[in-house]
Amino acid sequence: MNAEDSLKLARRFIGLPLEKRQMFLAALQREGVDFSRFPIPAGVEAEDRQALSYAQQRMWFLWHLDPQSGAYNLPAAVRLSGRLNQPALEQAFASLIERHETLRTVFQQQPDDSLLQVPLQQPLDIQRIDLNTLPAAERELRVAAAAEEQSLLPFDLANGPLLRVRLLQLAEEEHVLLLTLHHIVSDGWSMNVLIDEFCRFYDAHDQRQEAELPPMPVQYSDYALWQRRWLEAGEQQRQLDYWLAQMGDEHPVLELPLDRPRPVLPSHRGRRHERVVDAALVEQLRGVARQHGVTLFMLLLGAFNVLLHRYTGQTDLRVGVPIANRNRREIEGLIGFFVNTQVLRVQLDAQTSFTDLLGAIKETALGAQAHQDLPFERLVEALKLERSLSYNPLFQVMYNHQPEVADVTSLKVGSGLELGVIEWESRSTQFDLSLDTYEKAGQLHAAFTYASDLFDGATIERMARHWTHLLHSIVNDPQQRVGEIALLQAQELEQLTQDWGRHDAVWPSARAVHELFEAQAAQTPNAIALIFDGQQQTYAQLNARANRLARTLVAQGVGPEVLVGVALDRGMELIAAILAVLKAGGAYVPLDPQYPRERLLCMIEDSGSRLLLSQSHLLERLPVPHNVRSxxxxxxxxxxxxxxxxxxxxxxxxxxxxxxxxxxxxxxPKGVGISHGALSKHAFASQHYYGLNAADRALQFATFNFDAFGEQLFGP
Structure with a gap:
């Protein structure tokens, strides 16, 4: 079938009702024809021609949740060195807007709640700021501040414009161009298209010539219409079935160790930590990738998964991976929102060898590539996930690898104007953490972008060091098990295992806490030991009561390694009972009377307790086995x-x-035994850590089923 016939069939397909489109696709499949390779026709009339693409629908929804957020802004700052023709610059942007429909589009909700792309009538207003009179150091500070401000300034998707341009003049032949687009009309690929075509238009207008750019075969609305028609006719369900099987029924949130609690409403503010990977290490990584039949992307993704596993201990990991989704010739030069997100699920544990992990990642990545057209939004909807504004659904970390990134500094326009990139640490981010690896000018760069709400810069710098050392460990022995791959350099390992384990304090762990209590009672017998519900006891009174009960327990066979259940209401009797068990040489098992009977029975049986200390009004509620005395x-x-x-x-x-x-x-529930030595050390450590003395009072607020109870009881 020639190109003209394919185009006619594609036009006809788009105009068919849904049922006939489904039959049309089924007939093509029986003949072994892949409709996804048919060309996208331009200008097909349809009632829903101005409807949004799937990606745009989700982006509008996210913006509508928080219209004042700059989380989905795409900023760029370009330094222009040399003579600048400002009228030519304005004309270049006007030509770009005329060429690309998305740059002159806004998104408005109709009375029937439908969303449509609507043409924007107002021309682009380029803001100019003159910093020429400021000292050089202050100029650069103002540039950085302006770049950050522009990157976070929100857009109004309903009224636009969705392209924002600001020109800063630093000197007669030194300018900075700040470009910001909303993600709903652009993506990373689009930014490269924009910069390249801007240069060509600027050159042409500067020389008063026509720019020699090929005509646009289609516009973004043509693509959106074609995508909806194709996916709705059955392709969407086919790919969705694959992804549902891949994701499974459980969707755990990645629990990275955070520096701060996760906020309910994230600010989406982030920062970026960049580094260049050593060239020799990169060559070794390429060698390992070739040896195992994988790409550098797959190997680096595997290393990132190892890092996440080692940081979290989780064995079911989901990492978001963006794909350009530009696998058709007619859309390669379009500015628009094409990028799609895939969730690559990896299952591993400490015993998984790295080579086996690479094999699993290769299979996962190839499967994802064969099902890359399903919009991420459709997968989220189909899984019916419980939505939370505090974290991204399905995955919380992103990995992106670009084999070759255009070097803007190598671009020159005919007038001699040179371009340079201005970087700044501040970013907006939708994810907890993103790792971008990209190759530029013969070097492999790595950039960790992190949510400032969650992480400190020092934490991410340390993580980046661990990632780099992990790469060194992998090339030294790719057969290693995941749990054995070294993250720490020798100096950091020594610090963690030796230096930080040293201290000058000597804890008297040879003496049990009840013996230390006895010593305190002898030293200050009349001092108040307990206050509860208007009553109080001195150290001497509490010690004497505990001693009398302890002797009774000894008579009933309580001694070392004998466990005694304690099920009492909060009060002085509870404290006396605990001290008595310890004085008798036994060990107590805290049993909260408020717990369900099934759990209490489980704890009594598993502990092997044969004696239970309680109160009359509680016994009828407690599941006391027949072989346990009360x-x-x-x-x-x-x-x-x-x-x-x-x-x-x-x-x-x-x-x-x-x-x-x-x-x-x-x-x-599982029982965890705590020794007298450990309890004594913990009590002394708590006392020294909090700086407690005889003038202090400790509020016993923790339930005695938690370790904090022992700290509050014995620490003071």
């Missing part, structure tokens, strides 16, 4: 006349002090 502390005390001196019961630092059960959120 001792109610609110009944007549059989030990009331017992010896109240300190019992001589020896425990060692390694003996159990208590057993704390986990929450059980990922399955059955």
């Amino acid at each position: 001792l109610c502390l609110d009944q007549a005390e059989a030990w009331a006349c017992s010896d109240d001196s300190n019992p001589q019961r020896t425990v060692w630092a390694d003996n159990l002090a208590y057993v704390m059960f986990t929450s059980g959120s990922t399955g059955r």
